Each structure stands twice: as structure tokens, then as C-alpha cells.
Amino acid sequence: MDITAPIIELSASTFLIVCPFLFLAGLVDAIGGGGGLISLPAYLIAGLPPHMAVATNKMSSTCGTSLATFRFIKNGLVSFRLALPSVVAAIAGSFIGAHISMVVPEKIMLYVLIGILPVSAFLVLNKKLFHDNGSDSVTLDKRTYITAVTAAFIIGIYDGFYGPGTGTFLIIAFTVFAKLSIKTANAQAKVINLTTNITSLIIFLLNGQVLIPVGIAAALCNMAGGYLGAGMVMKNGAKIVKPSILLVLFLLLLKVLNVY
Secondary structure (H helix, E strand, C coil), X not given: CCCCXXXXXXXXXXXXXXXXXXXXXXXXXXXXXXXXXXXXXXXXXXXXXXXXXXXXXXXXXXXXXXXHHHHHHHCCCCCHHHHHHHHHHHHHHHHHHHHHHCCCCHHHHHHHHHHHHHHHHHHHHCCCCCCXXXXXXXXXXXXXXXXXXXXXXXXXXXXXXXXXXXXXHHHHHHHHCCCCCHHHHHHHHHHHHHHHHHXXXXXXXXXXXXXXXXXXXXXXXXXXXXXXXXXXXXXXCHHHHHHHHHHHHHHHHHHHXXXX
């Protein structure tokens, strides 16, 4: 399949459409994940062809996630001992998922998502399961490692195959099953997302798919939203994250249903 980058004529309207949405996407992504559900449609609305929209979106989301991740690291919310094996597992899962996507119709994943979304919403709404576990410190026992690495691998497969809502699913998994606090779960999820985003971005850049002028402007807006959103998480925790995750799940459901 030929995905040679087409020549795009930029106009002020392109930036006026993309930039506000990318700020909002950065804000939402830092709080509860799923910013791609806002940013990717923004590029398509602005007139970018699909491959270029996905590639340019990776550039802006990588920058936004980088700043949010840095802020979480600065505030001591990232456990590198847990992040390292989780990142490796996520990259392996993403690699497998990308190859599966080449041979399995996307509709198969959409059918799976229809089942996953209500389960995810149930987990978030269930106060006994999805709640702030108090201390932001991470207990690095065998259960935490196994749970985090398994979740990163499985969700990494999903990220490679399809992608939208990956950060949201990671936060849910780390909170419910690894028993991390919501802030720490968000921080660990950001490290994984950042790694997979960088990997994808390098591939897109090498293939000339990134519309760099738009990507730079969008990245600045995304970073501003991500920085603000990360600060809101650290101040308000579950009060901000929980409704944001539910919003992302709802948007993802609309996206899935719109396919048919």
C-alpha cells in the first residue's frame, strides 16, 4: 500500500481548528488518558489525510505526554523499578498487536471493545474496586510486578492493534488490580504511553508522514494542556480522574458505534 505523504497546503483555519482541540486533548489525556479520542478527529476535521493525521497526532501527543510525565516524575510519582519492566512488556505487546492488526480485520477488535467498555465503566463506578488507595508510594512486591507487567503487555497488544483509550485502560488496570493510588497509576501509565508514542513517532518521521509545522503548533498546545492536567491530578486525584475516565469511555463507545 502506497502511503507516500501528499503535499498539503496549510492555511490559518488548519491551525485554528487543531490548536484548541489539542490543548483540550492534552488536558484530558493527562487527567484520565484517552486524549487521542479528541486530537485525532481534530486533524481529520482540519483536512489532513488519515495516515498524516495519525502520524502528526503522534508528534503532538508525544510532546504532551512527555511534559505530563516529566511533571509526574518531578513530584516523585513514578517508580522506575516498576516502570522499566512495564515499559518492556508494553513495547512487546504493542509489537505483537501491530502485527496482528495486519492480518485480523479491525471489526474484530471493535466487537471486543463493545464488551470491554461496559466492564471498564463498571470497574470505575464500583467504589469498592476503583478508589484511591491512599499513599502514593508503591509497594514493590511480587503481586504488583506481575499485575503491572501483565496489564502493560495485554493493553500494549491493544495499543498496537487499535489504540484509542490505552492510557485510560492502563490507569484502570493499575488502580484496580495493582492497587496503586490513582495519581501513581496515572504516572505509571504515562511512562508506558510515552515509550510507545516515541517508538511510533520515529517510524512515522522516517517515512515522512508527519506534517511538521502543524505538529509543532499542536505539540505546544498539547503540552500546555498536559501540564495543566497533570497539576489538576496531583491536587484533586480521584475527583478529577474518575469523571474524566468515564467521559473517555463514553467517547470511545460513540467512536465504536459510529463505525457501523
